[in-house]
Structures are given as C-alpha cells and as structure tokens.
Amino acid sequence: MSASVQKHDVFQAIADPTRRDILRLLAEKELSILEITGHFPMSRTAIAKHLHILSEAELVSGRKIGREKRFRLQPESLDELKQWLSYFEQFWNNKLSMLKHIVENQNETDLKVIKTDPDKL
Amino acid sequence: MSASVQKHDVFQAIADPTRRDILRLLAEKELSILEITGHFPMSRTAIAKHLHILSEAELVSGRKIGREKRFRLQPESLDELKQWLSYFEQFWNNKLSMLKHIVENQNETDLKVIKTDPDKL
C-alpha cells in the first residue's frame, strides 16, 4: 500500500510540452504559480500539478515568499538526460563511429541475405 | 474524426524505460521483434507497440526481411533532444553564465522582499 506513488523522473517530467514550456519560462526568471499560469490556457491547479511533477524530478525548486510560492529552474538534473544522450552521440555526431556502425550492420545484413535467400544474388 | 491519432514525439518516446532499453539494444545491432522481446519480461505484442512508438518518433526504422521485421537505431532524431538540452546548458555547465543567472535572480528576490516586506530588514 505504501511506496506506491512512484516519483517522476526527468524523462517523464520533460515528456509533456507544457512542462517543457514552464522550464523555459523559469530559465528566464523566478516566478510564482499565478505568474506562470498567466502564460498557459489552463487552470492554476493544473499548473501547480505540473510544478509538483517538475519538483519531484528536481528540475525546479519552490520556496514560499509570503503568501506566494516562487519557483526557479534547477537545471542540474538535466545532466542525467545529457549523460543518457551522450551514449548515443557516437552513433551520429561522430562521423567515423557512425560509418563504422553502418558498415558493421551492413555486413550482418549481407550475411543474413546470403544465408536465407541465396537466389537473390 | 481524422487526424486524431496524434503521432508520438521524441520526448514522449524516450519517457518509457522499456523504450530506452530497446534503443540501447538497437544501438548494438539490428534485431528482429522476437530477438528484442527475448530481453524483456513482456509479450511480443507489447514490444511491437513500443517499436511502433519509437518508429513514429523516427528513433528506429524497421524493414521486413522474409517473414521477420528487423529494427535498427535511427539516432538522428535524438538531435532534437540535444538541441532542446543545449538551450539549458548555459545555466549549469557554463559556470560563468550560471553564476550570472543566480546573481540576477538573487537581485530580483531582494527587490521583491524590499518591496513587499520592508520590516524584515
């Protein structure tokens, strides 16, 4: 029963376009919930929920100032995303690695064709 | 009625951990649906659905070879993710930009406190 409310991770957090837009806004400056809501065609409660999810992913942090709660960007968590991305970069940014990858795959394909359908040659 | 089946984008595609694992697998080599399924505790149909979503996001491409369909990584689409990330990098990787950002936000905060609660000083 407990521990069932699985925290959101960075990948889920940025999956929603509204949340990505919120991050853009907060990159500019710290903003209250109402100020953020002003930029979107939805209710304050909806925005508050998005902020909660972004908080869980530690992409934003909020602090109470008087009666309002102001949020700011906490970009460090985006590093997890960058790390994940970096693994795949060898397959497209680095031309040599990419070429190597393609050639290796092509060889496998050829072997497969030879094995399963020799008439095609 | 038509055009309602909204295509998945890269952000949604990588939100699911199973799909991220599939991408890792396909980075190694081209694989058929059944070969991929062998790595996961779920049915072939479930994997096929994940592959369909990854295809929509153009992160993988599939081609029929005989009776099997083999998928390979198509990493170019990850560039959209990289572009998105790059906007935020100024706020944490570049120490100078980050410091500038923090200082600017801190100034705003101070002004706010002065304006709304002068007694606190």
Add this chain to the structure above:
DNA sequence: TCGATATGAAACCAAATGGTTTTGTTTTTC
C-alpha cells in the same frame, strides 16, 4: 478585523498508456 489574494488539497472525469489475449496473414520449411 475583514475581504481579497495565493496557494493547497481533494474528488472527480475523459483520454492516453502500457499491458494482455485472440484472431488472421504472410513466409518458411519439410
């Protein structure tokens, strides 16, 4: 002190998500 402001929290809802099982089609293989 009292009304307005800013938020928190809960109940509710439709649609999307991530899985299943079932049925059908194409391609191999013997």
Add this chain to the structure above:
DNA sequence: GAAAAACAAAACCATTTGGTTTCATATCGA
C-alpha cells in the same frame, strides 16, 4: 500442401495522466 514461425491488427482492461471543480487555509492590505 500443411504445419510452424514471425508478425499485424484488433478487442479488451487496469492504471496513469492531465485536466477540471470545489473547498479549505494562510497571508496581505485597508
């Protein structure tokens, strides 16, 4: 030509998601 293999497509289902409305609480300003 028939059985098996690999997949596609569809129906179904529980849970999550992304929104709403409603109500409660804390703080500010006159």
